Amino acid sequence: MNRALKALLTAQALSIFGSAIAAIAIPWLLLEGQVSPLQMSWIFMAQSGAALLAALIGTSLMNKFDRRDLYVGCDVFLAAASACLIAMIAADWLNPVVIAIVLASVAVISAFSEAAGLAIVPALLPGSSVSPHRVNGMIGSFHNFGDLAGPAIGGWVVALLGCAGALALDAASFVLSAVLFMLFVPRLGLPTAGQAHRAPNSWTDQWSGVRAIAASRLWRSVTVVSAVVNMVATPLLVLLLPVIVKGEGGSAQGLGSLLSCFGAGTLLSSVLFSALRVAPRPWLGLMGSLLLAASALLALPWLTGLGMYASMLALGLAIGYLGPLEQTLMQVHADPQNTGSILLAYSALRTLLVPIGFFAVGLAVTHFGIDAACWMLGSALFVTLASLLLSSVKRPIESV
Template structure:
């Protein structure tokens, strides 16, 4: 009598790199467009007005609505779905940015029009950013990548975008002017939209669990972040870093190089920062397991402060390039570590809202930094104003060293990422992003 063959044991899901490549390519294109705008918009304002304060006002007006839109963006993602939110966000951003050269060619531009259109373009960005970032764990699981590796590559893509974008922006400004250069930003958003439309991932479509409403969902995200000691500390540190660092790119360095009539040099300095950030993020992805996460975070903070103080002294141009690269290199591990904290301490159904809240904490400090930087430059001059902001950033980094809450970076994950070798019957629950074994699924505290 013939023996019966035992049923085959389900193996791990097939490896799919496509979704991860699409998400990262969309991130690259969208970020490149924003990188071009980083140099084109302040250059446009300074060219029209010659006033660093006007540039600071435009930058602050652009950053202020980002606080509200980024705060709500995570709830929008959890309500509408990740893919749909990313597509709509990119489409609206492309339209608002393209309106600047169109208006300039037809009715003419003034500062009020630039502010309004820049604000509209910036308002839609956080939703797309949040949507793509919340797809990352599922994309990593499909590719059978560990989440720390995916985080490092994701942040490196942002670095590549801001390496290419400002350099391209500086060249295009010199060749065609800042108005026409903004067409590149619009094109980046359109291409990003088309790539995300092709993404097929668990959880990228219509959400299975939705918040009760925009306000209720946002409050849930805020409450969760505030009650988590690590996420609360990272959010507050991020606010300080952004308020003190962002004006260097948006006001101080543009004012310095406009006075020299050297747009390409501005682009090169920002590119050097981005190149350093790429290397720093990738080095952390490859070597981060050899050092405690808290130690890596503190070293990155302090190193960033020291390098920025050197850059703020405005040494000869070759030294500025080296210090800009060092600033990016030291900052490289910070965002992957922050992403890891969000992904391993947040239940899956809240991830959009938590990413939105953490993003808004950065945007919250932007307007204050911009509004401070413009008058500070006019009062003290470029070099003293830069030094004041850089030294303040270093002080914040030194204060962070003894904070006990950062020790939580080395604690076991509360919501660990899905293991890429999990069998199908114990696969990711519920959307391919976090894993709960069958022995633990009946515990209410473990349910995502």
């Protein structure tokens, strides 16, 4: 493995570490700053909407910059965003509108940073004995470990250093990542005229992928399930769970431990999926994941202590299974020449409902309470399960 690849992997690990800390620090900061759940829902709506925008426009903009310079610039911006939040803490001025703007900007820049980090890998492989799948596997392992251990570490960091100290570590991780790239990763230059001409167009590819998804009953089902699951899981983990923990007098460590249970569930289910000797049936996988996730959510209001940890583990098992299932369906059923456009459209469609989820959870918590919010999210999964079941009675998805 050459020096540039080592720098890339180290920078990726640092960025994931910083993001894991921020994932605990930011919701906890808002709750300690007396920001209401409804205001938090608006803040995270802006963040998720910005992430969707980045998915829509990302491809065309990616081709206008050198990938190495884009990655460095993104890291510098992300460090500055954390510094901005630290300054707001120091001034005791947690303005929800300004925080929403900062987090929305972070969502857009993070999308470009992740894409640039992955896009630069092929250019660093020549002369190296490492294969592309091994590098991508390492990066995937960093993400899995970040989902598992990151929240727990972040909870302890917030408890020991406070939200400002945690965000300072977050900023430092991005600065170190940028320095590594500047020192050890070479510039690649802008795409040539021929490459730019062959580069995919975001809008064209989006609509081409949407049409392909709409034409396939299997892909319509998978996309709807994924969109609803994201609409439920993202507000649960980012908004509702911190409100529950804070409302019960819990600590940042407790929140981190619960999120780590969810990460353990996603990691375990992905390992179990890869260990299956026979490819699972799509119908069974989608139905089972929805049933397990809905049951875990509906039971959450009655659970305390270890019961909450068990619920989060079950939810992680359900949601973690969907990722590899969707990837398998893509490989088996998608036209190889249209795979890129389908993935581009799918990545946007699966996050389309997330802002609605944040808005609904904020309203439910504010006007009806936490229990009602949990039941609402669980019911959304059960309705999706019932719809999928009814549509498959006469014509199972496997027959498509």
